[in-house]
């Protein structure tokens with residue numbers, strides 16, 4: 001049995017989408033990161049990085065954390081949503097998966113942090129991360145201007161990786177972002193209309209995750225602020 005350690009945020013959502021697309025049986029284990037569940041010893045034993053998502057698979061005793069690793073694990077396990085098994089197609093798949101893992105995710109996440117949550121002064125950081133987040137999203141848009149999907153004419157695991165963060169684009173880049181990223185918006189709308197994405201969205205309603213970003217949640221999510229003076 002697969003267990004998905006889940007919070008309704010961009011990285012875990014990609015995994016729920018994959019599981020819903022493939023209809024693999026799985027049990028969802030809520031991890032309420034605004035309450036600090038990611039720091040509980042039982043979760044740290046699965047993901048020492050204290051972040052969602054993580055996944056265990058009793059078939060083969062597998063434990064896997066980080067959304068990119070999990071997507072690749074599940075795609076290889078099922079043989080689904082992968083490009084043709086040629087060196088050229090696999091090279092493109094790995095390149096774009098790592099681009100999302102090391103570029104889209106971190107720059108979008110830091111852009112959100114500095115725009116919406118960081119204390120002053122922050123103009124330098126907002127400028128850097130907004131610039132880099134835009135640059136990364138523009139490359140995704142350019143790729144999607146050339147092809148229906150990230151790897152060409154087929155919907156693959158790379159599109160699911162992009163979808164996780166694409167849902168948050170207006171919060172990351174601003175309310176006018178879609179005017180400049182029409183191809184990302186097209187992919188987002190297309191995936192959102194899929195039954196698997198609708199089932200993924202419905203997960204939120206089944207669990208009562210904390211939504212308040214109150215003082216306690218800020219302390220848990222941004223522990224580095226304890227080092228700031230006064």
Ligand SMILES: N[C@@H](CCC(=O)N[C@@H](CS)C(=O)NCC(=O)O)C(=O)O
Nearest residue numbers: 009010011033051052053066067068
């Ligand atoms: N590189 C990791 C990043 C995971 C991550 O940042 N997860 C967020 C949710 S999208 C989280 O659990 N944050 C809680 C925290 O930082 O304490 C991945 O792709 O899975």
